[in-house]
Amino acid sequence: MPAKPAKPSATSAEADLAYMRAIVEGGGRPQLTLGVAYLAGGLLYGLQCLFHVGQATGLIRWPDLANLAFVILISVSFLAVLVWAIGRDRKDGVSTTRGPMATRTLNAAFSATGMANLAVILIFGFGALRDQDFAVWLYYPAVIFALQAAAWYVAWSMKRKGWMLACSGGGWLTAVALGLLVRQPEWYLGVCTLALFALFALPGWVMVRDARAARAAG
Numbered sequence: 057m058p059a060k061p062a063k064p065s066a067t068s069a070e071a072d073l074a075y076m077r078a079i080v081e082g083g084g085r086p087q088l089t090l091g092v093a094y095l096a097g098g099l100l101y102g103l104q105c106l107f108h109v110g111q112a113t114g115l116i117r118w119p120d121l122a123n124l125a126f127v128i129l130i131s132v133s134f135l136a137v138l139v140w141a142i143g144r145d146r147k148d149g150v151s152t153t154r155g156p157m158a159t160r161t162l163n164a165a166f167s168a169t170g171m172a173n174l175a176v177i178l179i180f181g182f183g184a185l186r187d188q189d190f191a192v193w194l195y196y197p198a199v200i201f202a203l204q205a206a207a208w209y210v211a212w213s214m215k216r217k218g219w220m221l222a223c224s225g226g227g228w229l230t231a232v233a234l235g236l237l238v239r240q241p242e243w244y245l246g247v248c249t250l251a252l253f254a255l256f257a258l259p260g261w262v263m264v265r266d267a268r269a270a271r272a273a274g
Contacts, residue, residue: 088141088267089141089144091260094260095261097260098259098260100130100133105252106249111123169203169206176203180196194234195235198235199231201228201230201234202231205223205228208221208227223255226255230248234251
């Protein structure tokens with residue numbers, strides 16, 4: 057007679073459940089790259105928006121070359137910080153294509169948003185040049201915040217963290233506000249500045265804090 061299959065023990069069942077839970081909820085060593093990108097982007101480009109607010113209100117009156125150098129410095133600084141974060145993750149053996157399903161899904165959602173951002177830049181940049189209307193370009197940040205709102209909603213659906221849902225709602229409201237204020241530069245820049253600090257820098261700080269804490273605990 058064939059041998060009877062072994063009856064699963066309570067211990068093995070608990071181990072299987074723990075394994076499945078780790079796959080669904082996440083685990084492993086979290087990335088720094090995403091959090092650092094949000095934190096640095098929010099702080100640096102928020103500072104740039106404050107600079108433009110000063111220009112719009114007449115508080116800052118720099119020569120054109122100095123204005124251009126400042127804008128370039130902001131972007132170069134952001135890229136330098138991003139390269140550092142990517143290098144740190146690689147050094148620590150953290151991968152975006154491995155790990156728990158929830159983590160990989162979130163990485164995919166934000167990566168897809170980045171790809172869409174590039175298409176939006178090309179579309180609105182070409183449209184603004186073709187029509188010789190800078191206001192067309194100003195619709196670009198509005199669409200970016202809308203895409204971010206969608207990405208944060210995916211994150212909230214996976215993680216169920218209240219601050220992620222707040223980022224999604226805030227991004228949606230910011231997108232609508234910016235779309236309505238493209239002909240009112242002072243208000244537009246004010247909203248954009250607040251949104252960069254509140255919806256990029258602040259969530260980035262939370263992600264970096266959580267990633268560092270998880271790595272220290274692991």
